Amino acid sequence: MVSFSGLLPVMVLLPFIGALMPGLMIRAGRNACATFTAVPTILALVFLGSMAPDVWNGGTVMFRFDWVPSLGLGWNFMLDGLGLLFAGMILGVGLLIILYARFYLSPDDPMGQFYTFLLLFQGAMLGIVVSDNILLLLVFWELTSLSSFLLIGYWKHLPEGRQGARMALTVTGAGGLAMIAGMLILGQIAGSYDLSVILQHGDEIRASDMYLPALILILIGAFTKSAQFPFHFWLPHAMAAPTPVSAYLHSATMVKAGIFLMARMWPALAGTPEWFWIVTTVGLVTMVLGAVIALFKDDLKALLAYSTVSHLGLLTMLLGFGTKMAAVVAVFHILNHLTFKAALFMSAGIVDHEAHTRDIKRLGGLAKLMPVTALIAVTAALSMAGIPPLNGFMSKELMLEEAAHTYWFGGDWPIIILATFGALMSVAYSFRFIGHTFLGPVRDDYPHHPHDPPAGMLISPALLALAVVAIGLAPGLLAEPLVRVAGAAVTGGELPDFHLKLWHGVTPALYMSAVAVLGGFLVMKAHGPLDRVWLATPRPHAKAMFDRAVAATAGLSQTVTEALHNGAISRYLGIFTAATVLLGWVAWQGGGVTAPSRDMLPVPPLVAVGFVLLMVATGAVVVMHHTRFRALILVSVVGLMVAFGFVYLSAPDLAMTQITVDTVTTLLLLIALHFLPKETPAESAVFLRVRDGIIALAAGAGVAFLAYTFLLRDVSTISAYHLANSYKGGGGDNVVNVILVDFRGYDTYGEIIVLGIAGIIMFALMEGLLTGPSSRKLRNWRFPEDVSRDRHPLMMVVVTRMMMPIAVLVAVYIFLRGHNMPGGGFVAGLVFSIALLMQYMASGFGWTMARKTIEYHAMIGFGVVIAGLTGMGAWLAGEPFLTSAFGYFQIWPFEKFELATASLFDLGVFLTVLGAVMLMLYSLSRLARYAGETVNVEPMDYDPSARIADARAEDEKGLER
């Protein structure tokens, strides 16, 4: 009986979408804010209600939508009985909390933020309980950790709040990581990440070798979330949160997530000895420990927190028993615990709100001052103690009944004793909660005189207290159907024969209960002396231990980080290079290499000369790099030789690009050198130099060997395709250019964008430098004295002026022929920029800038846009992006010529390259201008014509005189 409904994901997403509202609506007032928080919750409840009948009749509501199918990840949701119970709890209590928080929060608290966090949390919880895909469940699981962090730390000004939030996040987050690993293993065993499939494969999973690791990892996740020993310590510290948060997170939702998970996985994981021993033992220890500590807590909320720990332990233990009846009892107790614990937290919040303290030792006698609150709190606390006829009594009876026949550590009596003891302590702290807070004489030293709060604050706890009584009186009518539906989902099939009713007759459990109530009353009476003994006993403080552990971890990682990353970049580089060489060597050991299949090409004398030049220049750079100008010149010699190599080895395009780029690079470095020291001091020790030399030689030898090895062997490439289709498909003879603008046009498009970004980065960096704190330093920059006095020599100005049109013509020529002959947009852009740079150098910055009519930024933009539009043009023809088209045309009197869209694309490349290169050099030169170098607006420093004009003017003056 599986039905599909699109409402399911909508229900989960509603709180997330609704989370946007409170932040906006808070401007319309607190009531509007609370109302708009309630709306998504109510809507989600309505959706849940509309799907409930299907589930009620034993069916399951599903929704499936593939997200990343290859990973097995999908938006798969499933609503069954267990999901229905939890979703109802999350949304129902959520609604009560929204109402309660409206009156609880003071006007100073940012309410919009609170409700946003609350809805985020609600959505995450809802996601957990209806996820079918366990990967999706993990996503929601982590979301609850994050959103609960925000909620617990809501009062940012309180250090306890911040620390508590951090602790909760650390513990539950770490558990979540363990659970991810466990879930992945589980998915591997079951062959699917869908719960509906996993739950069918219970036997297979339990028989698997990986069962135990998966179980332990998943349980760590569940135990941390549900605050089981030894991870219980975060829960009391999370009490620093506002009380509505505590009431929501620690009664109905967050801590129940772990319980939910254990219940969810029950059909797949439970029933083995491992499950029984781990889960039962941890649950039992947590139950007893939590109950004992709770008795000695003076803070009302701390008492309730440890009581929650204790009850979570009880639930864990019940699930650990592994019998179907125990699982059903657990489901019943989940419901009961929610009702009385949420009511208790809210009452504690009311007391705190009214009396301005939660310290039990400063309270007492409140029953007379705030009777309504007292009535609610006492009812709920009696239920917690397990007093008939309240609902807590029934689930405690059933729990003791189950415990009474469980064999654990050599018999059934150890568990009987411990469970009774736990129940006894539970009675004791419940009675203490009642007696020391509400009973006794009225005091005259409350920090603030208490009275009942406004009705709005009382509605929520009152409704819950009503439920406590109603379920207690009519369990068969109110709770049993829901427990049956949810219990069937947990046990995965038939249910044992049971009926929820108040009176079970005289059973062993009744005796245990009687002992617990009587003993609990006596312990409460003896609380004074016991408290003194408790305070005198040394015991471990979880927070101090946690802080020490965190500090130690942080210290360790800091030590490691500082040892590895000490700021010596050259060291990282050295380690990286050495490691790479080593890896290459290891890889070389791994596989054999085939025999050489190519013959060596001969070396003509001219090439040999070039090779010698290259080697000498390279060596000279290393030896003479301390003199920077010399090193720069030597490096450009190397670049020239490399370009010659490209010419000889049939790569004319590369050679052209290399030469032009080298020219620009050298210019750039010359400008930079203006501001850098002219010498590099020899400061590394001999040992370091030898070490670096060895690393460098090893790397060089490795690369050379690798290159030599592959150069002598043939390879199969995809180039034949490019050669074959260059003319047919791309309309060009120059295959390199066709690859750039056509075959791999997308790459080129990306690359010109990168280049444009680099240019703009340079501009931005320079802008920051010139307007930032270093601008004063620059203004007082001292340049070396040995500069030429004639900065713009006549000859150079004249020659560059004449060369400008010629160079531009060359650029245009190179651009136009690029498609069929060596050349193209890249080279043309570089040549053009060199022509412009010459003007900057010869005639000066100001002179050139005054004649510039287009901004370089704009040029980059136009280039990218033109290239992009060209690409998009292909869409008009119904082709994919950047498909090129070409045709042959004849216009008299020209010869027949080709027009290709690729040329238009190349124009974009050209413009971008030109703009980027110019912007880069222009940005760098601004530094010099800013640093106080004079800028000439004349083409030359010395203008003979101006002098003649001056002389004439003087003559005229003289004549006039």
Place this chain on the structure above:
Amino acid sequence: MELIVAVSIGALTAAGIYLMLRLRVFPVIMGLTLLSYATNVFVFASGRLAVGAPPVLMDGVEIYSDPLPQALVLTAIVISFGMTAVLVLVALGATVEGGSDKVNAPRKEAEK
């Protein structure tokens, strides 16, 4: 020919890495330039060497050098220029602001 190309690549790599391991900005930039040359030639050479066979289609010619590495290297040359330029400006900015063109961060002890 193959041998001298391989040796050139090796020499450029070694010189580039040695300079990049120096402690000042300028040699590092020089080293980076040399290493770029080496890398470009290395990638280019992966298309194997050919003399007198540029990848420009002509009637009756059957043998061409591999055009794909050439296209890759062409853009690499231009991009490495952009990278060098940005690096130079960063180095320049650091030198102007910090007053020294040292590559490594000062040691912790020195700060105290």
